[in-house]
Amino acid sequence: MMKILLTGSCGFIGWRTSEMLLENGYYIVGIDNMNDYYDIKLKEYRLRKLQKYENFKFIRADIENKKLLSGIFNEEKPKIVINLAARAGVRASIENPHVYFTTNVLGNLNLLELSVEHNIKKYILASTSSLYAGQQMPFKEDLPVNKPISPYAASKKSAEVTSYTYHYLYGLNVTILRFFTVYGPAGRPDMSLLRFLYWLYYEKPIIVFGNGHQKRDFTYIDDIAKGIIKAIHLTNSFEIINLGRGKEPTSIIEVIRIYERLMGKKAKIVFKEKVRADMESTRADINKARLLLGWEPKIDIEEGLRNTVDWFLKEGKNIGFKV
Numbered sequence: 303m304m305k306i307l308l309t310g311s312c313g314f315i316g317w318r319t320s321e322m323l324l325e326n327g328y329y330i331v332g333i334d335n336m337n338d339y340y341d342i343k344l345k346e347y348r349l350r351k352l353q354k355y356e357n358f359k360f361i362r363a364d365i366e367n368k369k370l371l372s373g374i375f376n377e378e379k380p381k382i383v384i385n386l387a388a389r390a391g392v393r394a395s396i397e398n399p400h401v402y403f404t405t406n407v408l409g410n411l412n413l414l415e416l417s418v419e420h421n422i423k424k425y426i427l428a429s430t431s432s433l434y435a436g437q438q439m440p441f442k443e444d445l446p447v448n449k450p451i452s453p454y455a456a457s458k459k460s461a462e463v464t465s466y467t468y469h470y471l472y473g474l475n476v477t478i479l480r481f482f483t484v485y486g487p488a489g490r491p492d493m494s495l496l497r498f499l500y501w502l503y504y505e506k507p508i509i510v511f512g513n514g515h516q517k518r519d520f521t522y523i524d525d526i527a528k529g530i531i532k533a534i535h536l537t538n539s540f541e542i543i544n545l546g547r548g549k550e551p552t553s554i555i556e557v558i559r560i561y562e563r564l565m566g567k568k569a570k571i572v573f574k575e576k577v578r579a580d581m582e583s584t585r586a587d588i589n590k591a592r593l594l595l596g597w598e599p600k601i602d603i604e605e606g607l608r609n610t611v612d613w614f615l616k617e618g619k620n621i622g623f624k625v
């Protein structure tokens with residue numbers, strides 16, 4: 303069984319990716335520090351799902367702690383590292399920038415050093431569409447993304463370039479995946495798509511930053527997880543690849559309207575001032591993912607939101623999490 307060290311395994315993307323890998327017969331050593339940036343009940347719910355698999359082992363650990371990580375590499379001897387652990391909120395990164403750098407940059411550096419030391423065959427790093435702020439759409443991977451407009455984006459850019467350095471110096475096989483606004487069942491309660499659903503269900507006002515016309519290339523979680531799994535097999539030694547829906551983006555207001563229809567409820571929207579670090583619109587060029595990974599996203603926004611609503615009504619609301 304191929305052994306993968308996957309960080310952020312109790313996070314949204316880490317959990318679903320682990321689940322698919324476990325179904326595909328991989329052995330997963332999942333690492334997460336279970337921090338309380340958002341309601342930990344969701345992380346515990348995802349962990350309970352993963353612990354049903356015999357080929358899953360969970361270690362509560364912080365990627366900032368190199369000594370602890372080193373012990374895990376020695377003990378577990380993974381072949382592949384997928385680093386999805388991160389502080390991931392654009393707005394929160396303005397409030398508390400330091401942890402974005404200690405986790406996203408130095409934590410990644412710890413994993414890179416240990417990956418070289420342990421002769422890891424493949425290193426995958428999660429990056430973000432937030433790097434493309436100010437660029438011409440659709441966003442292509444070779445655009446010069448050197449003006450990050452949030453500490454979060456700056457930390458991810460730093461992690462990307464450090465990963466390149468470790469590829470250059472030591473021949474580490476690195477694939478960097480830039481995700482575009484990921485959503486779906488058991489998603490993140492700090493992100494608008496789960497918050498809107500929660501507020502609509504409990505008939506609370508829906509808070510929208512800006513005028514709601516900002517658009518996102520919303521990408522469904524299963525498509526993202528499949529893209530990550532495909533990247534494991536990419537033999538090219540260093541690549542940066544977008545994973546996004548790659549179609550006409552959807553506005554925040556449109557999302558609310560779809561939810562209203564699906565839930566049979568009317569939203570009360572409260573508009574708040576736009577956050578300077580928020581981008582107006584995102585749209586991925588996904589030709590590189592098609593070409594190198596043979597990847598094609600399948601789920602459109604209607605179907606993805608329907609799945610999210612179904613999950614929330616069946617399971618999500620019983621978890622008792624708060625947004």
Ligand SMILES: NC(=O)c1ccc[n+]([C@@H]2O[C@H](COP(=O)([O-])OP(=O)(O)OC[C@H]3O[C@@H](n4cnc5c(N)ncnc54)[C@H](O)[C@@H]3O)[C@@H](O)[C@H]2O)c1
Pocket residue numbers: 309310311312313314315316333334335336337345363364365366385386387388389390405409428429430431480481482483484485490
């Ligand atoms: N969700 C999106 O739309 C999106 C978009 C672009 C990029 N990303 C990136 O994808 C990755 C996964 O994001 P997500 O949406 O699943 O976020 P998430 O917050 O749900 O998951 C991240 C997980 O990492 C864990 N973690 C954080 N700091 C840690 C540390 N120091 N040590 C160990 N574990 C730690 C958290 O507890 C959490 O469970 C992140 O790197 C994020 O930046 C996500």
